[in-house]
Amino acid sequence: MTLEQSENSTYAMGYSDEFTQILHRRNAETHAAHLLPHLKPGSRVLDIGCGPGTISVGLAKAVEPGELHGIDMEESQVMIARASAAAGGHGNATFDVGDATDLPFEDESFDAAHTHAVLMHVPDTEKVLSEVLRVLKPGGVLASREVITDASFVGPEDAVDDEAWNTFSKLVSANGGHPNMGRDLKDVFVRAGFVDVEASASFDVFSTAEDVAFFHGFVNQWFLSDEVIGPAVEFGLATLEQFEKWRGDMDRWDGHPGGVAGLAFGEAVGFKA
Numbered sequence: 001m002t003l004e005q006s007e008n009s010t011y012a013m014g015y016s017d018e019f020t021q022i023l024h025r026r027n028a029e030t031h032a033a034h035l036l037p038h039l040k041p042g043s044r045v046l047d048i049g050c051g052p053g054t055i056s057v058g059l060a061k062a063v064e065p066g067e068l069h070g071i072d073m074e075e076s077q078v079m080i081a082r083a084s085a086a087a088g089g090h091g092n093a094t095f096d097v098g099d100a101t102d103l104p105f106e107d108e109s110f111d112a113a114h115t116h117a118v119l120m121h122v123p124d125t126e127k128v129l130s131e132v133l134r135v136l137k138p139g140g141v142l143a144s145r146e147v148i149t150d151a152s153f154v155g156p157e158d159a160v161d162d163e164a165w166n167t168f169s170k171l172v173s174a175n176g177g178h179p180n181m182g183r184d185l186k187d188v189f190v191r192a193g194f195v196d197v198e199a200s201a202s203f204d205v206f207s208t209a210e211d212v213a214f215f216h217g218f219v220n221q222w223f224l225s226d227e228v229i230g231p232a233v234e235f236g237l238a239t240l241e242q243f244e245k246w247r248g249d250m251d252r253w254d255g256h257p258g259g260v261a262g263l264a265f266g267e268a269v270g271f272k273a
């Protein structure tokens with residue numbers, strides 16, 4: 001990731017193996033549980049910003065013999081999603097390159113739409129939701145799950161200072177994103193015109209020794225990588241000394257008997273009238 005790229009790209013996280021490893025730990029049962037009760041066999045569902053498709057393939061399974069269409073602006077992610085669907089025998093799943101703000105689909109052609117950790121990265125939220133309303137059939141459902149950075153944590157208290165999370169927020173904001181989109185989802189849905197909107201919230205928790213080690217490795221290899229630190233320091237979001245302090249904090253945290261991390265997510269489900 002570089003902040004220079006932000007002039008042309010709105011996505012802060014990049015597509016390195018170091019970042020995408022966290023996406024490969026996701027699936028529909030754990031990360032789209034708020035959507036699954038609204039899906040029926042035969043439904044046509046759209047996964048916007050599908051990434052490597054780890055959630056999408058579970059949505060495809062839930063709507064068989066209906067169709068799952070996944071779109072992502074990044075071709076490399078679409079290729080991974082296609083390979084994953086083929087390997088899993090999900091012949092009803094189709095993946096294409098596409099932009100969330102200009103959906104390449106007909107009006108009123110989907111029963112359900114889904115975003116997971118996507119609205120937080122797209123600057124023009126209203127445009128995405130107006131496009132979703134356009135492609136949903138009347139009565140169709142939109143379900144989203146988006147990060148709440150301010151409610152995410154590394155524990156116990158003082159394991160890492162809050163400025164680390166604030167710097168993550170600044171990185172997302174510097175790319176035009178919304179680091180606390182999960183907190184605002186219900187309001188955003190209501191203002192866009194969705195009805196019967198309900199919100200919920202949940203955490204992705206890293207508590208077992210294996211999960212703590214994973215989270216430590218993820219932070220080291222992504223947030224504390226030269227690709228993030230270089231532009232963040234250059235653009236004055238944090239100092240090199242702060243990053244080095246956080247590296248030491250995280251090294252001590254891994255192995256701490258009380259070590260735990262939580263990524264907070266807000267969820268919302270709403271319907272097209």
Ligand SMILES: C[S@@+](CC[C@H](N)C(=O)[O-])C[C@H]1O[C@@H](n2cnc3c(N)ncnc32)[C@H](O)[C@@H]1O
Pocket residue numbers: 010011013023026048049050051052053054055071072073074077098099100101115116117118121122
């Ligand atoms: C954090 S990843 C989440 C991927 C997947 N939904 C998941 O949770 O595993 C965000 C994805 O949104 C995609 N994305 C960001 N802005 C987009 C846009 N305007 N249109 C389509 N995809 C977009 C990125 O390319 C990236 O693959």
